[in-house]
Amino acid sequence: MKGFVGQSSRPVANEVEKGAIRRFAAAIGDDNPLYRDENFARQLGYRSLVAPPTFPRTFDFGAIPGWTLPTDGLIHGEERIFYHRPVVAGDVLYCRRTLVDVFEKSGSIGQMIFLVFHQVAAEADGDVVVELRSSIIHRPTADVGGGMA
Amino acid sequence: MNGKRWRVGEALPELVKPPVTQIQLVQYSGASGDFNPIHTVEAFAKAAGLGGVIAHGMLTMAFVGQMLTDAIGERGQLLEFGVRFRGMVRPGDVITCRGTVTEVSDVDAGQVVTASVEAVTQDGTVAVRGDATFRTGLGRAEATGQGGERG
Numbered sequence: 001m002k003g004f005v006g007q008s009s010r011p012v013a014n015e016v017e018k019g020a021i022r023r024f025a026a027a028i029g030d031d032n033p034l035y036r037d038e039n040f041a042r043q044l045g046y047r048s049l050v051a052p053p054t055f056p057r058t059f060d061f062g063a064i065p066g067w068t069l070p071t072d073g074l075i076h077g078e079e080r081i082f083y084h085r086p087v088v089a090g091d092v093l094y095c096r097r098t099l100v101d102v103f104e105k106s107g108s109i110g111q112m113i114f115l116v117f118h119q120v121a122a123e124a125d126g127d128v129v130v131e132l133r134s135s136i137i138h139r140p141t142a143d144v145g146g147g148m149a
Numbered sequence: 150m151n152g153k154r155w156r157v158g159e160a161l162p163e164l165v166k167p168p169v170t171q172i173q174l175v176q177y178s179g180a181s182g183d184f185n186p187i188h189t190v191e192a193f194a195k196a197a198g199l200g201g202v203i204a205h206g207m208l209t210m211a212f213v214g215q216m217l218t219d220a221i222g223e224r225g226q227l228l229e230f231g232v233r234f235r236g237m238v239r240p241g242d243v244i245t246c247r248g249t250v251t252e253v254s255d256v257d258a259g260q261v262v263t264a265s266v267e268a269v270t271q272d273g274t275v276a277v278r279g280d281a282t283f284r285t286g287l288g289r290a291e292a293t294g295q296g297g298e299r300g
Binding site: 032 | 292
């Protein structure tokens with residue numbers, strides 16, 4: 001896995017849709033009208049519905065060529081999001097991920113491999129809108145599933 | 150321009166969410182695209198040694214995000230928000246989100262505020278813990294990021 005450190009996916013165009021924002025807001029039980037009522041959002045100066053803060057985690061950031069993320073025994077360790085401007089419906093964001101670090105630790109639950117990804121969502125002209133840093137823990141010894149991600 | 154002035158040590162208004170439900174986990178799987186069966190398929194989660202389905206970590210982070218946006222208001226913007234996932238959340242759990250201001254600096258018409266944040270279950274188990282930084286006292290164009298030229 002170490003050989004893939006520094007490798008990036010090719011950017012994937014993500015269209016931010018009103019319906020997707022409304023369904024996300026409903027799922028998290030947040031009744032903020034900015035996520036549901038387009039007229040309300042416009043009155044406040046937004047072009048359309050606003051996305052909740054953790055919505056960018058749902059973007060497709062693409063796959064790193066030649067590398068498959070293991071699906072079993074994954075634990076979401078940490079998530080950090082940097083906001084350059086609010087995400088609004090109608091945005092078309094070009095999203096890619098880079099594997100920035102891989103390191104191993106052995107703890108009480110056995111061997112753990114930490115995968116650190118840096119993900120960027122940018123406009124067509126390259127202006128960055130949101131960045132995310134995700135730390136995923138892979139336990140090669142875990143039999144099935146087993147994670148809190 | 151913006152009435153609210155935060156001070157170090159001040160608590161953010163607490164948010165108590167309704168109990169997490171299995172339907173909500175199905176809803177969140179669909180809305181987020183995270184279809185890991187440990188969140189939705191009871192038999193799979195049991196076979197994985199989890200004792201039953203557990204909530205997505207990102208769902209609990211979203212609850213904390215709601216507390217933050219409620220606190221920040223419409224003339225502010227979230228700049229950075231990060232958490233570590235520490236404990237499992239299960240259907241029936243009641244999550245309380247809270248935060249405390251740790252740093253404040255005055256800028257132009259507003260402030261840049263940093264707060265420690267966490268989400269805990271009804272028995273006090275910490276589900277997520279982290280920090281967030283936000284800006285207050287922005288003009289409408291700055292707050293919405295839609296004023297044409299961005300700085």
